[in-house]
Amino acid sequence: MLNKIFLLISLFMVKTVLSQDKPIVFKGALIYTIAGDPIKNGIFTVQNGKIINIGPEGSAIDPEAEVVDVTGKVIMPGLIDTHSHLGGPDGGDGSNPLNPETRAIDAINPTSDGFKKALAGGITTINVMPGSGHLMGGQTAYLKMREGRIIEDLLIINEKGVTGGMKMANGTNPMRGNGGFPGTRAKSASLVRELFLKAQEYKIKIEKGGKDSTKLPERDLRMEALVEVLNGKRVVHFHSHKSNDILTAIRLSKEFGFRMVLHHLSEGWMVADEIAKAGIPCSIINIEVVGGKMEVLNLSLKNGGILEKAGAMVAFHTDDGITDSRLFLRTAALSVRLGMSREKALEGLTIVGAKIMDLSNSTGSLQKGKDADFIILSGDPFSVYTKVEQTWVEGKKRYDITVPADKAFLTGGYGVYSSDRGEFHHHDGEEDEEGN
């Protein structure tokens, strides 16, 4: 199934590899590599889309290189948003609460204005997901914020050989109570368990059949996707707010042995020890005030700090349009406001997200050989006064605040964002179909 996507992507990759660029050296910035201690007045070199060197002040500079003076600025890895709805990712429809076969890539508009928002916010990698109105919303898409006209231009194949995860949700959003959708929490869990039991059987048949096509079961799109989940290739991104729902998600992942990341976790701070003990990574969002729906009445900006202290891995997400991609640094700063360490908050914006998406070999920190995904900031990452000045994706400058057409996507204004080119989410209270 994925072979075709592979082929398309490799065709595009050939093009970039062939063009040998001049090295570019960024000199004088405070560099948060995330892989080690910050480097003051560092020398940071990129070429052909990759990081080719990072050194301290006084490191040798390639005489062939173009040197950019960024004295006084801050350089850090491009931000990784582990949960977003930019580009209009559909999953399942109202016909079924469980939709492992539906793919976000079949819906996303790669030319969406939303991706300009992400770039203005310093985001270079995004996990674009279907909404949480289903127990299983469908396959998510891992995207790089490359320039693109078609989805394959943006799509990433990760270290497990897949281009996304699997969106799941529990709690009230998928509890529609009609049309085959669950009306209670227990029913929600039982529907999921029934599906995974089937998938386990299917997986055994596939393994027994091996290369003998006569012994293989009939192709089943739903089961094929779930086999990828069961064999650990495709990670489950599990939307869960309340502490009991979080524990149910952990129970399900243990029963069927699927790899999982917990998302949102409004009450994560109440069961932080259990989350940490289970070794489940977290992807959290920060909302300033409680409410909007019953499940988030206990959310707290202390979540990040408490999860960190418990020993859990914590990444952040925008859930755009719940929070705005242009304010992603702010999300992590709000955790620092209430007790999270600066170090772990920076990791939560970068390398933890990369690990969660099985992309940490190529992005999420500034290390020799990794993709040249980085941002240049005017000051401290956690200050309200700091601006993302430049966003680079695989060695290409994709956003520059000094270019008025780019800056417009930061501020907005007349005709900057268009309803034709964007898929902005609408949230109308309880009727919310997307159910983010």
Added chain:
Amino acid sequence: MKKIQLIVLLLLPIGLFAQIAIKAEIIYTVSSSPIRDGVILIKDGKIKAVGTAAEIKIPEEYKIYPSKIVTPGLIDARSVIGMSGAMNVAADQDQLEKSSPIQPELRAIDAYNPSEQLVKAVREFGVTTMHTGHGIGALVSGQTMIVKTKKGTVETVVINPFAMLAMTIGPEVSSNFSSPGTKAKQISMIRTELFKAQDYLKKMSDKDSTKRPTFDLKMDALSKMLKGEIKALITANKSVDIMNAIRLSKEFNFKLVIDGAAESYLLINEIKASKAEVILHATMARNDDDMINMNRESAMLLTKAGITVSIESGYESYVPKSRVILFEAAEAVAYGLSFDEGLKAVTINPAKLLGIDNRVGSIEKGKDADLVLFNGDPFEYTTNVTSVIIDGVVEYNTAP
């Protein structure tokens, strides 16, 4: 009201009214230059003195609150908190009555819930006064009120029970009602109602009391607006809707506050000429629907052009259920507004717009002791509010 206040005063533990002194590295008074190494003395709920530590001696019986930064209590220029609750279920959503598009008789005081957890939430981010009440989405959704965010009953927290009439022009109205379905119909319906109110007002002033019409709640509320006793708070975001609001205010000669005002930066001359006041949408509001052309630099652009800007939390239908003006002002500052103007946009500017600047909006002798203590730059993401004082009572405190 007086009696109720008296009873409440008697019931409160005496300790709450202990005399308080605030020591601060910087006091942003808003009314004058910041005071370094400053002191504020609070007595009987009012500011008794403000000045430098050298000028003001703290009497022995005063309890001292040391802090880094002090600002006036923040004033939310337009909210629906207390009418709209955090749970977001029918039981706590009283901001919009959909039985009819024009209901000026609906009073905010009959619905406001001072114990709503969103009130507590914004109080802990420094909001001490709110202009709240009926919501966005009807031609006239009802009345608004001004309250302190302190604990109490509506009677003990209210400053002005009927501040403005909440009105909306734009697509939101047509999505809530089968009619009006168009912009032209919206304006014609408002004009029809206001002509009736003009007529009512005229007949009511007849010297012969037998010729006066029977008292009408709806007409009475609209009459107050036509007489200039209260302002019209018209939510309008698209430039065409903003111009419609201005045209209406000219025709009926009412005091206009343009709320939301997403495209106001396109109409700077027109707004200035109209003398309308502006409450600007949250800086972080979502740029969709009739807000698609919103500009995060609007507060800066309008202020530079000489239009006084107040920043609101506004209304949110989902998560987050409310914006917080502390953060919205911070973003306005990040997008070009000066620090001083950013602070004014959530203190003295809304105080003037709401007609309560004799009591709140700056740190001056004789004003209500509404103060926010911070452990750093109020607008920084990583700064915390450490104490909130309302009418001289410490309503929130994180210090030991």
